[in-house]
Amino acid sequence: MRYIEPHGHMVSRTTDDYQAMVTAGCEAVCEPAFWAGFDRSSADGFYDYFCQLTEHEPKRAEKFGLPHFAWLCINPKESEDVELAGEVLALIPKFLDRPNVIGIGEIGLNKNTRNELSVLEQHIDLAARHNQLILVHTPHLEDKRKGTRLILDAIQNDPRIQPGRVLIDHVEEHTIQAVLDAGFWAGMTLYPDSKCTAARAVDMIDLYGRERLWMNSACDWGVSVPLAVPHAALEMRRRGHTAATIDQLIYQNPLQFLSQSGKFKLMK
Amino acid sequence: MTRQQVLDLYFMEARAKLIDLAAFLDRLDRAQGGDDFRIEAFRRALQLLHQKNPERAKAVLLALSDPSSEPIARANTKAAAGAWPDAP
Numbered sequence: 001m002r003y004i005e006p007h008g009h010m011v012s013r014t015t016d017d018y019q020a021m022v023t024a025g026c027e028a029v030c031e032p033a034f035w036a037g038f039d040r041s042s043a044d045g046f047y048d049y050f051c052q053l054t055e056h057e058p059k060r061a062e063k064f065g066l067p068h069f070a071w072l073c074i075n076p077k078e079s080e081d082v083e084l085a086g087e088v089l090a091l092i093p094k095f096l097d098r099p100n101v102i103g104i105g106e107i108g109l110n111k112n113t114r115n116e117l118s119v120l121e122q123h124i125d126l127a128a129r130h131n132q133l134i135l136v137h138t139p140h141l142e143d144k145r146k147g148t149r150l151i152l153d154a155i156q157n158d159p160r161i162q163p164g165r166v167l168i169d170h171v172e173e174h175t176i177q178a179v180l181d182a183g184f185w186a187g188m189t190l191y192p193d194s195k196c197t198a199a200r201a202v203d204m205i206d207l208y209g210r211e212r213l214w215m216n217s218a219c220d221w222g223v224s225v226p227l228a229v230p231h232a233a234l235e236m237r238r239r240g241h242t243a244a245t246i247d248q249l250i251y252q253n254p255l256q257f258l259s260q261s262g263k264f265k266l267m268k
Numbered sequence: 269m270t271r272q273q274v275l276d277l278y279f280m281e282a283r284a285k286l287i288d289l290a291a292f293l294d295r296l297d298r299a300q301g302g303d304d305f306r307i308e309a310f311r312r313a314l315q316l317l318h319q320k321n322p323e324r325a326k327a328v329l330l331a332l333s334d335p336s337s338e339p340i341a342r343a344n345t346k347a348a349a350g351a352w353p354d355a356p
Contacts, residue, residue: 077346080342080343110343110346111340111343111345111346111348112334112339112340113339113340113341113342113343114339114340114341114342115342116339117339139348140347140348141332141348141349141350141351142332142333142334142348142349142350142351142352143333143334143348144329144333145329145330145333145334145335146333146334146335146336146337149337150337150339172329173323173325173326173329174326174329174330174333199278199281200325203325238277239269239277240269
């Protein structure tokens with residue numbers, strides 16, 4: 001089995017996780033910029049984080065033969081401070097030419113505030129001006145339905161953005177239809193307690209088809225499972241899905257979307 | 269998959285979750301103090317499981333969601349609670 005982990009916060013994981021992922025068939029990992037679990041005190045903290053994502057972490061992954069790619073942004077949890085967000089947004093263009101940077105993400109909303117929405121719109125503009133792919137974080141739990149609708153509206157309001165170059169992540173049963181109907185890609189995040197279990201993800205594959213859909217672990221410093229994608233592949237197998245269908249969901253689909261960046265290359 | 273295959277594959281797992289859910293409600297009843305908006309929303313969502321609806325998972329998620337559509341002025345917290353605090 002081969003797979004791509006399209007969303008993993010590897011700076012929070014151990015080398016044991018890298019070893020397990022590669023052993024399970026992982027051929028590339030993509031790491032969106034996210035919240036560290038605490039608020040950074042200045043833009044300098046983000047500068048260091050972006051260096052970590054574009055210099056240090058690719059080297060750590062390379063030790064396990066795993067190509068590492070990064071998405072850059074200020075995450076929605078720290079977007080309430082619009083002044084800080086502006087300073088961080090100004091840093092990002094300097095990093096966009098780095099060889100492992102494949103887009104802007106994970107942008108989006110957290111508590112669906114006006115400031116978060118303003119910073120989301122600035123990220124969308126940044127992506128449009130620099131012709132970058134977009135990876136979107138949709139809010140947690142009770143805020144997801146409303147936040148997903150606000151996010152879809154914000155992106156659709158910018159005519160420069162092609163829906164096929166945007167992935168809306170963390171979809172669940174109440175948001176997936178709107179995302180796919182609007183022409184976006186959808187990501188299902190496999191978490192033990194929130195977002196979506198493997199069984200529910202396979203239900204959604206059964207109901208909504210195999211196109212413009214991927215699964216990810218979003219493994220980070222919280223309760224999460226770095227091998228969630230291969231575990232979901234096992235769930236598909238238990239349900240009778242063919243090897244070709246499984247390969248499409250966990251390898252071909254992420255490859256198709258991510259290759260639009262031009263920098264996403266797998267090892268030969 | 270046939271219904272029999274679904275039962276063979278998932279019944280034991282669902283049974284375990286059902287008993288866990290019952291034990292959670294028992295635990296809650298034994299504990300001191302009053303309810304809050306989360307358990308009230310939880311109990312409302314439980315009723316949806318009895319309905320003959322092919323989209324029960326979606327219905328439960330919607331029942332626990334903020335139904336409003338306008339962005340809020342400012343958040344009091346970064347965290348989500350799992351249910352909408354302002355539900356009537």
